[in-house]
Amino acid sequence: xxxxxxxxxxxxxxxxxxxxxxxxxxxxxxxxxxxxxxxxxxxxxxxxxxxxxxxxxxxxxxxxxxxxxxxxxxxxxxxxxxxxxxxxxxxxxxxxxxxxxxxxxxxxxxxxxxxxxxxxxxxxxxxxxxxxxxxxxxxxxxxxxxxxxxxxxxxxxxxxxxxxxxxxxxxxxxxxxxxxxxxxxxxxxxxxxxxxxxxxxxxxxxxxxxxxxxxxxxxxxxxxxxxxxxxxxxxxxxxxxxxxxxxxxxxxxxxxxxxxxxxxxxxxxxxxxxxxxxxxxxxxxxxxxxxxxxxxxxxxxxxxxxxxxxxxxxxxxxxxxxxxxxxxxxxxxxxxxxxxxxxxxxxxxxxxxxxxxxxxxxxxxxxxxxxxxxxxxxxxxxxxxxxxxxxxxxxxxxxxxxxxxxxxxxxxxxxxxxxxxxxxxxxxxxxxxxxxxxxxxxxxxxxxxxxxxxxxxxxxxxxxxxxxxxxxxxxxxxxxxxxxxxxxx
Numbered sequence: 001x002x003x004x005x006x007x008x009x010x011x012x013x014x015x016x017x018x019x020x021x022x023x024x025x026x027x028x029x030x031x032x033x034x035x036x037x038x039x040x041x042x043x044x045x046x047x048x049x050x051x052x053x054x055x056x057x058x059x060x061x062x063x064x065x066x067x068x069x070x071x072x073x074x075x076x077x078x079x080x081x082x083x084x085x086x087x088x089x090x091x092x093x094x095x096x097x098x099x100x101x102x103x104x105x106x107x108x109x110x111x112x113x114x115x116x117x118x119x120x121x122x123x124x125x126x127x128x129x130x131x132x133x134x135x136x137x138x139x140x141x142x143x144x145x146x147x148x149x150x151x152x153x154x155x156x157x158x159x160x161x162x163x164x165x166x167x168x169x170x171x172x173x174x175x176x177x178x179x180x181x182x183x184x185x186x187x188x189x190x191x192x193x194x195x196x197x198x199x200x201x202x203x204x205x206x207x208x209x210x211x212x213x214x215x216x217x218x219x220x221x222x223x224x225x226x227x228x229x230x231x232x233x234x235x236x237x238x239x240x241x242x243x244x245x246x247x248x249x250x251x252x253x254x255x256x257x258x259x260x261x262x263x264x265x266x267x268x269x270x271x272x273x274x275x276x277x278x279x280x281x282x283x284x285x286x287x288x289x290x291x292x293x294x295x296x297x298x299x300x301x302x303x304x305x306x307x308x309x310x311x312x313x314x315x316x317x318x319x320x321x322x323x324x325x326x327x328x329x330x331x332x333x334x335x336x337x338x339x340x341x342x343x344x345x346x347x348x349x350x351x352x353x354x355x356x357x358x359x360x361x362x363x364x365x366x367x368x369x370x371x372x373x374x375x376x377x378x379x380x381x382x383x384x385x386x387x388x389x390x391x392x393x394x395x396x397x398x399x400x401x402x403x404x405x406x407x408x409x410x411x412x413x414x415x416x417x418x419x420x421x422x423x424x425x426x427x428x429x430x431x432x433x434x435x436x437x438x439x440x441x442x443x444x445x446x447x448x449x450x451x452x453x454x455x456x457x458x459x460x461x462x463x464x465x466x467x468x469x470x471x472x473x474x475x476x477x478x479x480x481x482x483x484x485x486x487x488x489x
Contacts, residue, residue: 003027018047022054029061034191037061052082059091065191066217068098079108086116090125097129100459105129113142120149120156127159136163154179165205176203184228185237188221196220197481198240200260200273203227206252206320208271208431210244212456212470213477227254233263242484244270244431248451250280252320268484270430271451279427279450281345288426293419294444297348313349318342322452327383351382352437352445358397359384359437361447362404362412365455366424366432367476368483371417373408373469374433374455376401392462405469412438419444430480 004027021044029037041058044051059074075092082088093108106129112122123146130139140163146156157179164172180203197214201207203225214221222240224233226247243264247253248271256264256273278287285296298310301319313331319342321327329349353359361384363374378397379389391397404411416438423434423446433453437445457470 004031016047018044018051018054021047022051022057025054025057025061029057034061034065038065050081052078055081056088056091059095063091063095063098068095071095072099072101084115086112086119086122089115090119090122093129094125097125097132100456102129102133106133117145118149120146120153123149124153124156124159127156127163131159131162136166139163152182154183157182161203162205179203180225180228184225185234186223186225188216188223190216190218190220192218193220194218195241195481196222196239198237198243199223200243200245200247200256200269201225202247202252202254204252204320205322206247206249206452208244208246208248208451209454209456210246213431213474214481215474215478219478219481224260226256226260229257229260231259233259238263238267242270242481243267244481245273245276246271247273248276249320249322250277250283250450253277270480270484271432275428276451279429279432281347281448284446284449288423288446288449291419291422291426293415293442294423294446295350295439296446297350299345299347301343302346303343310346310348315347315349316344317347318344329382349382350439350445352439353382354438355440361435361437363433363435363453364408364420365453365473366427366429366434367473367480368430369421369424369427370476371408371420371424372473372476373405374453374473375466375469376404392460398462398465402465405466413442415442416444423449431477 004024008024021040025037025040025044028034028040038058038061041054041061044054045058048054055074055078059071059078062068062071062074072092072095075088075095079085079088079092089108089112093105093112096102096105096108106126109122109126109129112119113126116122123142127139127143127146130136130142139159143156143159143163146153147160150156157175161172161175161179164175195218197219199210199221201223222237224237253273253276280301282299282301285299288294288296300310313329316328316330318326331349358378358380359382361377361379363376364371365374366372375386377384377386377389377391378394378400379385381389391401400411409417420434424432427449429451432449432451433455434449435447435453437447439445455470455473458464458466
């Protein structure tokens, strides 16, 4: 406070000293008084709109407050006024990444790397953005460059483990170990904390995507990669207001160490591990058996080299894969030459084409068992993915989705909504989702139902109509965090 008082005394003599206000803003930022830092830097910019120092302080404060759009504008203005500063471009690129402007983020970070190839922050940030763009081959070089600059850089080991997971599982395991044996607890403080959530996570890709569900401005997150927990956990972990088990893929979930179970004993846990364990694809037909008006195609789990055991047409997918990765369809199971290496699921394919020839895949999210519509993708292909379905090219299909989101019962009928409610109750998870379609006879056909479903807001104006549905899900999720979960058994 002494430094702040000094700058205030100078401003008492001359309130128009913009650099002094910028210095004061910087002190307030370092002290964690974010709102005051924004106010003082804004006052400095009112006097001198080109004061780069004030722009950078305000941008940093806004970013910490999770006001990413505003922060990106300030970082961009500063980068235009003072070009050639690598760390400024790193901050700009990382802020763009927060608001899913990934192309802009990549451009800023490539400029930063060109200016400062020996900056581990620039190299690491570029690799992270390329991973988000699913350009894993390109992400490897900057990630290795960051590790060459700092062999103990945990985030770089995390990135490289994900990059290599598909192509070199052994090397991926090496980098996972290198990351999480150094650090297995990560704290993400909220600028205005109202609660703290302890998130149980797995080092492999088995986690519920929470980034766009947890309200970051008000919720501090402690992310704990539980399979690397050693000895007695830090007692601070037990002080979290609620525990959320983010290990949502039952096939990939690690065994919880006893030290973790001891800490959780008696706590209320959202998405309790024993409930997630019931949602493997091969267990879903039994779990949902008897619910009226639905069809759950037969699914069997197979180890490498086993015969399918289900008459064609069939779908074969590797265990633990999502988003259609590795999925193959065989219309004649007898003509199947070989199964994929490693364990896989074999599912009876059910043709769910509508009478108009289109395939409709609906997604609904469950929060505490209540169904919330999330999207409807309509495609000419049976393997429907929202972003390859061409919805952006067809206003009539978007209108159909809009009607579903606005009034799902009117769109799919009361019987289907009742079936969804029964499915949510049967799953027993605090947070989950379901992908489904409809057969020509009106029955709901279940593709998958589990905790790993992605929800995110839309920045593209073409799809802005989806955001009220997203906000309803996020509000329900936040209310769920307030109420807590189920006791561990």
